[in-house]
Structures are given as C-alpha cells and as structure tokens.
Amino acid sequence: MQAPLAPRGIALVLSGLASLGKGLWITFSAMFRKSITVSYPEKRVVLPLRFRGRLVMPIDPDKGDNRCTACMRCVKVCPNHSIDIDKASGPDGKPLSKPASYRYNLGTCIFCNLCVETCPFFAIVMSDEHELATADPSRLVIDLAAEKYRLQGKKGSWWQKKFRGTGEEA
Amino acid sequence: METFLYKLFYDTGALIDGWHAAANAAGAARGWPPLVVDILFQLGWAVAAALFLALNALFIIWFERKVAAKMQLRRGPNRVGPFGLLQTLADTGKLLIKEDIIPTAADRPVFRAAPFVVLAATVLLFVVLPFGKGLIPADLNIGVVYFLAISGISVIGILSGGWASNNKYSLMGGMRSAAQIVSYEVPGVLVVLSVAMLAGSLKMGDIVRAQPSYGYALLQPVGFILFLIASNAEINRGPFDLPEADSELVSGFVTEYSAMRFAFFFLAEYTNLFLAGAFATTLFLGGWRGPLLPPVVWFLLKSYIVVFVLIWIRWTFPRLRVDHLMEFSWKVLLPLALLNLLVTAVLVKVL
Numbered sequence: 001m002q003a004p005l006a007p008r009g010i011a012l013v014l015s016g017l018a019s020l021g022k023g024l025w026i027t028f029s030a031m032f033r034k035s036i037t038v039s040y041p042e043k044r045v046v047l048p049l050r051f052r053g054r055l056v057m058p059i060d061p062d063k064g065d066n067r068c069t070a071c072m073r074c075v076k077v078c079p080n081h082s083i084d085i086d087k088a089s090g091p092d093g094k095p096l097s098k099p100a101s102y103r104y105n106l107g108t109c110i111f112c113n114l115c116v117e118t119c120p121f122f123a124i125v126m127s128d129e130h131e132l133a134t135a136d137p138s139r140l141v142i143d144l145a146a147e148k149y150r151l152q153g154k155k156g157s158w159w160q161k162k163f164r165g166t167g168e169e170a
Numbered sequence: 171m172e173t174f175l176y177k178l179f180y181d182t183g184a185l186i187d188g189w190h191a192a193a194n195a196a197g198a199a200r201g202w203p204p205l206v207v208d209i210l211f212q213l214g215w216a217v218a219a220a221l222f223l224a225l226n227a228l229f230i231i232w233f234e235r236k237v238a239a240k241m242q243l244r245r246g247p248n249r250v251g252p253f254g255l256l257q258t259l260a261d262t263g264k265l266l267i268k269e270d271i272i273p274t275a276a277d278r279p280v281f282r283a284a285p286f287v288v289l290a291a292t293v294l295l296f297v298v299l300p301f302g303k304g305l306i307p308a309d310l311n312i313g314v315v316y317f318l319a320i321s322g323i324s325v326i327g328i329l330s331g332g333w334a335s336n337n338k339y340s341l342m343g344g345m346r347s348a349a350q351i352v353s354y355e356v357p358g359v360l361v362v363l364s365v366a367m368l369a370g371s372l373k374m375g376d377i378v379r380a381q382p383s384y385g386y387a388l389l390q391p392v393g394f395i396l397f398l399i400a401s402n403a404e405i406n407r408g409p410f411d412l413p414e415a416d417s418e419l420v421s422g423f424v425t426e427y428s429a430m431r432f433a434f435f436f437l438a439e440y441t442n443l444f445l446a447g448a449f450a451t452t453l454f455l456g457g458w459r460g461p462l463l464p465p466v467v468w469f470l471l472k473s474y475i476v477v478f479v480l481i482w483i484r485w486t487f488p489r490l491r492v493d494h495l496m497e498f499s500w501k502v503l504l505p506l507a508l509l510n511l512l513v514t515a516v517l518v519k520v521l
Contacts, residue, residue, distance in 0.1 A: 020487070027486040031240040039245070 049158050052111045052126040055083075055104050057144035058151035058159065066145060067123035067163070069097040074115035074124065082109040099145045106132060107140040122163045128155060179464035183304010215307040219296040227440045230477065231258045234440075237478065238485045268429040273336060276426065280334035285427065285434035287327030292441045294320045299448055300374045302458045302465035313374035314366060317449060318359055321404065324438065325351045328406075328413065331435070332423035343422025346492065347413035351404050353499040358400035360507035361393040364514035365453045378457030385456035392510050394454045396503055398479070401446040403499070405439065408484030415489055447476035 038045055047053075057066045070087045088100040116124055124144070134140065151159055177185045190211055197207035232247060232255055239246025247254030272281055298313040300306040310316050325348050332344020366372050368389065369380035387394045403410040414422030424435050451457060451472040458465035460472075490498065 023486050024482065027241045027482060030243060031237070033243055035240075035245050036243045037245045039248075 047128050047130075049155055051128055051130075052113055053129040054106055054111075054127060054132055054142075055109065055115065055124055055144065056127040056129075056149040056151060057102060057124050057147070058149050058156070060163075061160075062164075066099075066148075067121045068099050068102060068145065069121055069123070070095075070099040071097070071120065073118045073120065077114045077118045079112065079114065080108045080110065082106075083115060101143050102145040103141055104144050105141050107137065122159065125151065125155075125159050127151065179466065181304070182302050182466070183306075186304065212307070215297075216293075219293060219307070223293060223296070223437070223441055226444050227437050228258045229255075230440045230444055231261075231436075233474075233477070234443075234481050237481050241482075241485050262433060265429055265433040270429040270431060271426075273426050275336040277334040277336065280330050281426075282431075284327045284331030284334060285431045285438070287330065288324045288438040289327075289434050289441075291320055291324035291327065292438045292445060294323075295445050298374050299445070300378055300452060300457055301469050304375075305458075305466065306375060309373055309375045312372045314362055314372045314377070314453075317374075318355070318362065321442075321445070322351065322355060324442070327438075328423050331427070335423070335426035337426050339419045339421070340423050340425045343413040343415075343419050343425070346419075347406055347423060350406070350410065350412060350495060350499075353496055354400045354403040354410075354503070357396055357499065357503035357507035358404060360504070360511050361390075361397045361400065362453065364390065364393055364511045367511075367514055367518050374452055374457075378452060378459060381456045381459070383456065383459065385454055387454040390454065390510070390514070392506060393514075394450070396507055396510065397450060397454065398476070400499075400503060401450065402480055402483065403495075405442040405446050407439075407443065407480065409487040409490050410495060411484075411489060412492055412495060417489075443477055443480060444473060446480065447473040450476045 057068060059065060060067050070085050072085060075081075075083045075085055082105040084103040084105075086100040087095045088098040089095050111126065113126060116126055127149070150156075174185075193211055194204060194207050197204065235257070236246040236254070247257035250256040250260045272278060295317055297307045298310055298316050300309070328347045329344040332340040332342070332347070335341070365377065365386055368386060369377040371377060371380065382389070402408060406413045412422075413419075414424060416422075419425070424432055427435060448469070451469060455472045455476070457472075458469040460468035463471075
C-alpha cells in the first residue's frame with residue numbers, strides 16, 4: 001500500500017532540500033581543492049609522444065639524410081593539399097627518388113596525421129612544435145626537405161624505433 | 171587626533187552631524203538659505219555613494235569570478251594587478267573604447283535611457299542604507315518602504331530596455347524580468363513586514379537597534395531564507411536568471427546593448443547584488459552592530475558574506491524553468507511567507 005499523499009509530499013520536499021544541500025557542499029568543497037589549470041606561458045605540460053604538432057621531415061642519423069623517396073603518397077592523401085613535392089632529377093635528367101623540395105603549408109594543415117600514417121618509409125612525423133603563430137603568411141609554407149630538421153629526445157628515439165625496429169610496428 | 175580617528179570609525183554619525191552643523195553655520199554667516207547648504211551637503215553623500223558603487227562593483231565582480239573559478243577548479247583572473255584585482259578595471263577600459271551600437275529599428279530615446287533608469291534605481295537605494303552608527307544619508311521614517319519601492323523601479327528600466335531594443339529575445343527577457351520581480355516582490359515584502367512587526371518600526375536605524383545581538387535571522391529563520399530566495403530572484407541572478415538566460419534568450423534584455431550602456435547594466439546588476447546583501451544584513455543580521463570592530467567594517471563584512479552565499483548559490487544550481495519559477499513563488503514562497511507573517515504577528519502579540 002502506498003503512503004498517504006501528505007507524508008509522501010513531505011518526504012519529497014525533505015529529500016529535495018537534502019539534495020540542494022548536497023549540491024552546495026560539492027561546490028563549497030571544490031573551492032579548497034587544487035586548481036587543475038596549468039598557467040601556460042610560465043608552466044608547461046609534458047607533451048605525450050603522439051602529440052601532433054607541425055609536420056617535420058627529420059634527418060635519419062644512419063643515413064645522414066631524410067628518408068623521403070618522393071613517392072607522393074602523402075600528397076595524395078592530404079585532405080586539403082597542404083603538401084607539394086618536386087622530385088629531384090639526376091645529372092642525366094632522369095627523376096630520382098628524392099624530393100628536391102617538400103613544401104608543407106602550415107596555414108591549411110589540419111594536423112590530421114594522415115600523411116604520417118600513409119608514409120611507407122617513416123620519412124615524416126608530427127613534432128612537438130605547437131607555438132606556430134606568425135604575422136608573416138609567407139612563413140607558413142615551409143620546405144621540409146631544405147629544413148634538415150633533427151628530431152631529438154624521446155620523440156626522436158620513438159620515431160627511430162619505428163624503422164630500425166625489431167620487425168614489428170612500434 | 172586619536173579622538174578624531176575614534177569618532178571617524180566608531181561614531182561616524184556624530185562626526186557627520188557636527189560637519190553638517192558647521193556647514194549650516196558657515197552658510198548662515200554668508201546669508202545662504204539653509205536649503206542650498208543642505209543640497210551641497212547631500213551632494214557630498216552622493217559623491218561618496220558613487221565612489222563606493224564603483225569600488226564595490228570593481229571588487230564584487232572580481233570576487234564573483236574568483237569564487238566561480240575556485241568552484242570549477244580554475245584559477246580565475248590572475249593577470250592584471252595583484253591576484254587579478256584590477257581585471258575589472260581593464261574590462262571597463264575596454265568597454266569604454268568600444269563602439270556604442272544602437273540598432274536601427276530601436277526606440278532610440280527609450281533605448282538610451284534604460285540603463286540609466288536601472289542604475290539610478292540602485293544608486294537611490296544608498297539613501298537609506300545604514301553603513302554604521304548614524305552613517306546613513308537619510309534615516310527616513312519609512313526607510314524599508316522606500317527601499318522596496320525604489321528597488322521596484324529598476325524593472326521599468328529593464329522592461330523598457332527590452333522593449334526598445336526591438337528584438338524578440340530582449341523583449342522576452344524584459345517581460346520575464348517584470349513577471350519575476352512582480353511575483354517575488356510579494357513574498358519578499360511579506361517577510362520584511364514580519365521583521366517590521368518585530369522591530370515595531372519601518373526606520374532602518376530602528377530596525378538595526380531593535381535587533382538582539384544575534385540578529386533577527388535566528389528569530390526568523392524561515393523569513394531569512396525566504397528573503398534570500400526572493401531577493402535573489404529580484405536581482406535576476408542565479409538559479410533565477412531567466413531574464414538573461416543565455417541558452418534560450420542570447421542575453422535577454424541586454425542582447426542589443428554594447429559598450430558603456432552594457433557596462434551600466436552590469437554595474438547595476440552587481441550593485442544590486444551588494445544591496446541585496448546589505449538589506450539582508452540590515453534586516454536579519456544585526457546591521458552594523460558587532461563587537462570590537464568598527465560598525466562600517468561589520469556591516470561590509472556581513473554584507474559580503476551574504477553576497478558570497480548568493481554567489482555560491484548561483485554557481486551551484488541550474489536555472490529554473492519559467493513556469494516552475496512562477497509556481498515556486500505563488501505556490502510555495504507566498505503561503506510560507508503568509509504563514510510566517512501570521513506566526514510572527516501572533517507571537518508579537520502574545521509574548
């Protein structure tokens with residue numbers, strides 16, 4: 001049998017008031033908890049290995065050069081044509097499997113990582129660089145082949161492990 | 171010197187009366203009519219009130235942002251000045267140099283006047299606010315009635331601002347504000363009435379003096395809570411901020427306002443927040459009375475504690491639905507306020 005209307009209503013009101021108190025307690029106790037904000041310019045977080053900053057084409061220390069073969073897969077996969085490659089040609093005029101220039105347009109790049117995923121030679125990788133604002137639009141198009149970027153630190157060894165590897169994908 | 175400082179902090183009223191008498195005497199010596207001297211003297215109060223209004227808004231906006239940030243595990247303003255205290259100043263500077271946009275189809279004179287009506291209504295309330303012993307611009311016989319009546323004027327500004335914007339969201343915000351203030355004024359006034367019954371006076375100073383040292387909040391616990399709810403609704407804040415409900419009405423009656431006109435609405439809103447705290451302090455928390463510390467300090471301390479509670483409530487509870495808001499006022503608050511009034515009346519007669 002259900003309780004009569006009046007006691008049920010009173011119980012409802014009381015439980016409602018209790019829930020209000022609970023809410024107030026949550027916000028009040030939150031005031032004494034540590035803030036989760038990182039005061040950015042002064043303090044920085046340690047970026048995860050897979051962080052997607054701007055694209056770079058690092059120098060492979062074993063080879064002394066980048067690993068790109070100008071196969072154009074990244075150009076084809078890029079959803080907004082941010083990559084443009086000129087193939088290098090040898091002294092006899094025949095094209096070489098090397099890029100003469102690898103123009104990466106930072107202004108249109110959406111950091112989707114598709115070019116990195118599709119590259120069969122692990123020639124390109126997304127770096128930690130994320131403070132990319134510039135007042136000069138011409139600086140947004142970067143020739144990655146001419147840049148001769150050196151990927152160091154943890155990310156560098158993580159990248160090298162991919163192609164040196166133990167036969168399995170890192 | 172010491173006696174002057176003592177008077178300045180603990181017996182400000184006597185000091186100011188002395189100045190008033192001196193001013194009157196000086197005026198009489200030059201043959202000025204007493205009315206002129208009085209007007210000049212009142213101008214001093216007006217300047218003091220305007221100064222306090224600005225500083226209070228500066229502080230209270232920073233305080234609210236800081237409290238809100240703490241409750242959401244953020245840091246809040248911390249760039250401009252120590253602890254971000256000057257953030258509001260920077261924001262005001264920005265608003266000052268912004269373009270003042272008036273919509274083409276707006277009712278220009280009404281649109282221009284609305285923010286000033288709202289602000290004027292809040293400035294006028296300082297006339298009866300007892301900051302300390304005798305530190306009250308004019309202790310009217312009907313101070314409480316004056317406070318309630320003038321605070322009701324701001325709704326005219328809000329409604330005309332919403333109407334003059336010629337924008338459906340603004341109009342809806344203004345209408346909601348009017349409906350809300352009319353509904354919540356009723357239980358609010360009934361609670362104030364029971365306090366007036368206890369004190370036996372409508373004079374702000376008398377109500378403060380008539381209270382026991384622990385204030386009327388303990389004698390009128392239900393009344394105190396009802397009053398806080400009603401005043402929170404009247405100043406259009408927190409779970410009752412339907413007039414500017416951003417998720418439905420863009421920004422309610424301030425949607426079309428920009429630059430300094432917007433800043434004036436904002437200033438009025440935060441001054442109203444302080445006034446709600448100050449009025450609650452005067453009626454329920456013993457006003458400026460308290461041990462040791464100067465009356466002004468006690469008054470501000472108590473007011474800001476009430477303000478903190480209102481901020482706390484705002485950042486805790488979600489917004490009500492319009493029909494719930496009305497039902498809550500007419501079906502819950504009003505009967506409770508009437509019951510509270512009845513019990514108070516009986517007890518005042520019996521005891």
